[in-house]
Amino acid sequence: MANGREELGILKYETGGSSPKHHKNQRDPTSMENATAMLGPKRLIKKHEFVRIIIQCLHSLGYKNSASCLESESGISHKSPESKLLEMQVLNANWEDSIGILNGIEDLTEETRASALFLVLQQCLLECLSRGDDSSALAILRKRVSPLKVGREKVHNLAAGMLSLKEMGMAKIDDSSICELRRKSLVELEKLLPPPITLPEGRLEHFVETAITAQMDSCIYHNSFREISLYEDHYCGRDQIPTQTVQDKIMEV
Structure with a gap:
């Protein structure tokens, strides 16, 4: 895990900044076919969307192996490339890249983008506190969280919660709890992001x-x-x- 000073590198990303450039993979024939194929008597159903929500349903029902088999056979994933990349960065505490990905998504409203950035910065701030890196946590709060257009009350509540954790000596969090908090943050992020980046639940x-x-x-x-x-x-x-x-x-x- 990166230290507090390295994680503070996320501060160089502005709310409306650009994301790191990623090379696009060349689409294979199966993917191209899935993108254009239509289903149903009236040809109103896009095949790749239909298969994608079936895979999502299989995952939610607990049929992980069946979902993986369908993904492999169809060449369709129920998670978009952006969603997969964001998941990897958040779970590995790569906050700088996480913010870069969110800033690089073009179809987000400014309100949604700000809320998503708030979730990432909140998790980063919490982990700084857990390591005892109060100066980095305070810098993130002042320089990155405060300018976000998420409502003054939300920022004040975060600051108050941060202070309460320190006063009660509860800022230190074990590694397993940190991982669980990252997953919860990721779930909240996925709820914010619009289709087709993420799929609405159920x-x-x-x-x-x-x-x-x-x-x-x-x-x-x-x-x-x-x-x-x-x-x-x-x-x-x-x-x-x-x-x-x-x-x-x-x-x-």
Whole structure:
């Protein structure tokens, strides 16, 4: 892990700065085919997007081996190159490169970029405190975090939290906890970044539930309490509409 002074090198990156240049890999024929192939009777579904969300779903269900096999066979990864690179840099505490990657993503709004940079700098600051490098942590807070347009309250809360950790003697964090915090920061970063860089969580499940809900809403005679099946389109026939009413008779005494 880099020392505090080396990690402070992230300060040379401005919020709107440029990222390190990376060479683009030449696309193989399989990738080119996946990028243009369309699926479905109406040819509305992009094959590479469809496969990508299937792989994401397999990962979320715990079928890691199946997801890896599908990635290998299709030549499609559920994580974009930018997402993979950012993951590697964050998990390895390469904060300078992490910020460079975020600054190099063109389609981010300034608000999203600032929020993403805040997450990276917050983790860097926390690790500086954990090593006892208070001067670097303070420099990051003053020179990099404060200018970010994330709201004064957010910056003040970070500063207050930093001070509280020091006062309570809780700034020191063990290596396993540091790794877990990096992963949590990465998850929050992925939630901020837009498609196609990252995929919204549970994308395939969302599509299926949306389709089921639409079928139920368009069902003219919907009066069924039976479980909905994915094996067939939902439909209630007229025979399921009640034709008789049952009224309680009031007995007069």
